[in-house]
Amino acid sequence: MATLLVIDDQDRTLTLCRRVMPEHSWQGPARSWAEARAALEAGEDEIDAVLLDLHFDLPVGELLGLDDPNDPAAVRRARQQQGLHILDALRLRWAELPVLLMTARDEGLEAAADREQAEEYTYFLGDEELDAQSLRAMVRNAVEARQGAERDGPVWWGRSGPMRRIRRRLEVLARGRLPVVLGGPTGTGKSLIARHFIHPRSGRTGRFVAVDLSTIPKDLVAAQLFGAARGAYTGAVTDRKGAFEEADGGTLFLDEIANLSEEAQRMLLTVLQERSLCRLGESRERQVDVKLVVATHEDLGRRVREGSFRADLYMRLNPAATVRLPPLTDRTGDLEGLLQFVVQRLSDEGALRELLPRPGLTSLRAWTRGPLPEPKDGVLVLLFPERSLRELKRHPWPGNLRELALTAENALTLTLAELVGADRGGPLGARPDVIQVRPKLVRDLLRAAGGAIEPWAVEPSVMNGAESSTTTREREAPASLPAAEAQAPGPAAADPRPSPAPASPPPTAPPPGAGLLRAPGLSGDGLWAAVQLQPQGGLNRLAVHVERQYFTALYLQHDGDFSAMASALLGDPGDGRKVQLRFNQLGLRVRELQRGRGGA
C-alpha cells in the first residue's frame, strides 16, 4: 500500500482513484499550491507519490506564476499551466517525490520536468492513457521506483525525505575517489553509515577500518594513523602498521576529525596529497589507496575560521560534498522503523533472553501499527500502542539514535521484568505471545532521562552493527560518569569507563567536589561509595545522579552479581531482579560496565 496525494481543483480524479485503486491510501484533493504544500509538510514522511492536474481554475490570489494579475491573458495562462508552476515549486523542496502529471507529454511539458532535473520522478499521464489499467500501472511504477530504492537499504535509513535525499547523495559519493565528510549531531549514526552504507558501495575490496580520534591521546594519533617503526618512540617495540595501511584498498573512517592535532593535520594532508606515507621513524614511502570518510559533529568551517583546523586540509576533505545527518526529531516518521530495528538487534544479540517470560521463546519483534501479526512459534511480540508511540514522538531526542536505542532497551527490559515480577502488563487477552509496552513506562523512562543522565553519551553497541571493528577505535567515555564517580573503597573500585588510552591512567583521587559522604546520624557497616556532586537542576535529578553512581559502585563491588547486590541493599538475594530493574531504570548498562572492568 502506498499513500498518494491528489493535487487538483476538482474532486473527480480523487473519487475515481479511490474507487479504482482502493489498495492505496489517497489524500486530498489539495486545490492549490498552498494546500498542497501544507499536505506535503504534514505527511512528508508518508506520501509516496503525487497526482497533479495541469489546469486549475483558481482565484487570482492563489495562482502561482502570475506576472500581471490585471492581464486577463496572463491570468488565463497561469490557470492553464498552474500544474507546471506547482511542479516547479514542489521540486524545490521535494525533488525526488514521484509526480504523475495528468497531461500528455509534449515538448513544453518535458522541458518543465527537465529544468528541475527531476525527470526520472515525473510521469506524464495523458487523457489517452487514463484508463483503469494504465492508471494503476503508472501509480505502481512510480511507487515501486520510490519504495524499491528503500528496500535495498537497511531499515535504519527509514523513509523520511531527508534520509532519502542523503541516501541518493551518498550512493554517488561512495563510488567516487574523493573523501566524504559526514556531519550532524552526535548519535545520528555517522559511523553506522560509513561502515554499512558507504564502504559496501565504494566498490573496494579492502577492509573497513574505523578510528575514533576523540579517544586517542594526541601524541599517539600519528602512530595510530600512519604506523611506526620499531623504536620510533618509547614503547614502540615492534614495527606496526597504521590505520591507513590497514585500510589500504578499503575504507578508512576517521571519527571526530576535528580532534586532530595540528601536527597530525599536517601529516594527514600530506598523505591525502601524495597518496603515500612514511611510518614514524622510517624514511621509506609506502603507497596507500583508501576511501576516506571523516565525521564530526563540529562545524569544520568555523574551526577553519577560528584557526584551529587547517584550511588546506579542510579543502582536501571535499567539504562541498558534506553530508549532514538529520537529528532524530527531523525524522520522526522513521521512529517506528527504527524501533523495530533496535528490537530486532536486541533479539539477535540475545540481550534479553534471560527475561523472556516462558521457555521456548527465542526472538522478539516490535509491533507498532495495524492488525497484529499471526502468532509464530518462539516469537514474542512487543506491542507499542499509539500512546506509547506518541510519547516517543514527542520526546526531543537530544541523543538521537543512541538515545532511542537505549530507551528501547530499557523499555523492553522493564516490560519483561514487570511481567515476571509483578504480574502486570501481561499478555493481551487471547494472545499470550503479545506484550504491551505501556505508555506510562515509556513516559517515566523519558522523564528520567530528561537531563539527569546523558545515556546518549554511551554508545550502545546495538547501533554499531554486529561486526566488531578490528581497529583502534575505542568506545566513547560516558560524559556523565566522571572519572571518580564510581570509586568505591575496596579492590573492585574502578573507573567503569572503558580505558580511553594508556596515557591517561585512572585518577587515584577523587576530583574536587567528590568525596565520601558521611551524613550525621548515619552509621553502619554497609558499602560507602564516593560520589561526585554536581548541580543537577532539581532534587530528583540529583537523586538519580547520586543513585546511579552508587549502583555503579555496588555493581563493581559485587562483580555484577545482582543477587549479591540485592542482599546488600534489600537483605534478600532473591530480589536480584528488582535491583536489576532499578539498575536499568537508571540507564546503567551491564555491557558498558563490564567493558570498563575489563579495561581497568
Add this chain to the structure above:
Amino acid sequence: MAGVSGPGSAELRAAADQITDLVHDLGKYVHLSARMLAPDATLGDRWSALREDLLETRRGPSGVQTAAAVYAERRAALPTALNPHPAVHALDAHMAVIIAEGDALVGLPGPDAEVRADRLTTAARGAQAACRALQAALRSS
C-alpha cells in the same frame, strides 16, 4: 488538418485558449468514469459511471456542472470561424445525443437502459475524441 476543408491554422491558433479550456473542462471528464469500468461491469455500474460523467462532469468547491452546461459555456466561447471544423461538427453531434438523453440518468435504469447506456457511452466517447482531435489540430497548426 491536411485534406480537410475548413478553418486554417490561423483560426485554430487564435482559438487556442478556448480549445484548451474545452479539452480540459469537457474532454477530460465527459468519459472518465465509464472508461475506468471493468469489462464485466454491471448495468448499475455503467449507469452510475455515466451519471458521474454526464451529470457531474465537473465537481469542485464551486459546485457541480453537467456536461451539457460545460459544453454550452465552452462551445459559446469558440470562435465562429471554427464551426466548419470537422471536430467541432463531431462534438456538436455527440453532445446533441447527450443533451437529449442525458436526463434519463437521473432516474434508475429503466427497461431500455442497456440501449440508452450504449448510446450515451458512444456519444461520450465521441465527444471526448472530438475534443482530442481539436487539440491535435491545434498542436499541428
